[in-house]
Amino acid sequence: MKVLSLVNQKGGVAKTTTSIALADYFARHGKKTLLIDFDPQGSLTTSFGLADDADNPKALKFLALARGGSEAMPHKLAKNLYVITSDIGLEKANASLITKIGKERYLRRAVDELNKKEKFDYVILDSNPSFSQLTINVLYASDKVLVPFKPEFNSYKGIMQLFENIEELKALQPNLAVLGFVVTMARPVKSAEQAIAExxxxxxxxxxxxxxxxxxxxxxxxxxxxxxxxxxxxxPDSSVAHDYEMLGANVLEALEGI
Ligand SMILES: Nc1ncnc2c1ncn2[C@@H]1O[C@H](COP(=O)(O)OP(=O)(O)OP(=O)(O)O)[C@@H](O)[C@H]1O
Ligand SMILES: [Mg+2]
Incomplete structure (x- = not known):
């Protein structure tokens, strides 16, 4: 099992869109993939119409697995594709984790517990746009981080902070590494080209x-x-679907090579 997270504390840069597109690609290419919505906004969950599905264990309940908690089976979306949903309840974890010893490790432990039974090839973590206990859990749980980057005039600023935070976390999780950037929502304008060059x-x-x-x-x-x-x-025939298919192939190849 390899864990890949999509992280950028900036909002609306296509973390969720890219998480879904990659998980969908991996699953269609024979990789048993678990998508985890680890954002209290629950956009990924809503994107699959699962927000009101009370039968699905939400991310908060899933975290209880870290302490030997109850069964939290992911929802099966398609062949090879599973999802753990989320809702605003996950904010509770953000607050309560602060006081816990080993607070950064809950998500990874829960993933490892579930993986003992389910044996996933890939776990893809979608994260929230902030730097909170939830994000720290996502980074700690990750083998590799992919940073979606929306090329705009000021996009680059937040990236330095993100890398500083990742450097600090490496003290606790030395394997953590950034796999790379994905440029999202690209437009053929000068400011975007400059941001991509940066x-x-x-x-x-x-x-x-x-x-x-x-x-x-x-x-x-x-x-x-x-x-x-x-x-x-x-x-499937849109330009952006083609972009994501090629990206999926390139990211999968990079991960398989590790
Ligand atoms: N290539 C694209 N072209 C046009 N719209 C896009 C593209 N990628 C994503 N979007 C749209 O942009 C919005 C933001 O995308 P998304 O929700 O994936 O970003 P996010 O980084 O997960 O946001 P948040 O930080 O709030 O979690 C969504 O409405 C999404 O459908
Ligand atoms: Mg999102």
Missing amino acids: ITDFAKDQSCRVFTPAIRLAVACADAPSHQKSIYSYA
Whole structure:
């Protein structure tokens, strides 16, 4: 099992969209994949129409597995594709974890417990746009981090902070590494090209990569969640579905090579 997280404390950079597209790609290519919505906003959960499904254990209950808690079986979405949903209740964990010893380890322990039975090839963690106990749990649980980067004038600023936080966490979890950046919602404008150039230089300095292709801005991508579908099943012939297919192949190849 390898755990990949999508992290960027900046909101609306396509963490959730990219988590879904990659998990969908991995599952269609024979990898048993678990998607975990670890954001109290629950956008990933809503994207699959699972928000009101009381039968599914939410991320908060799933965390109880870390202490030998009750069964929390993920929901099966498709062949090879499973999901742990989330809702605002996860905010409780954010507050209560602060006082716990080993507070950063809960998510990883829960994932390891579940994996003993289910044997996943990949776990993909979608995270919330902030830097909280939840994010620290996501990073601690990760083998690799993928950073979605929306190329805009000020996008680069928050990335330095994220890398400093990751460096600090390496003291607790030395295996943690950034796999690379994914450029999302790319537009052919000068400010975007400048932002991509900045992040490409930064990635070189950090010995990580900027994955190709950049994901283009496309209306199909914004529409897919309201149809409760991944971009591939919603609009398989769209430019953005093609981008995500190629990205999926490149990210999977990078992960399989590790
Ligand atoms: N390539 C794209 N083209 C157009 N719209 C997109 C694209 N990728 C994502 N979107 C849309 O942009 C919005 C933000 O994307 P998403 O929810 O994936 O970002 P996020 O980083 O998970 O946000 P948050 O920080 O709130 O969790 C969503 O409405 C999504 O459908
Ligand atoms: Mg999100």
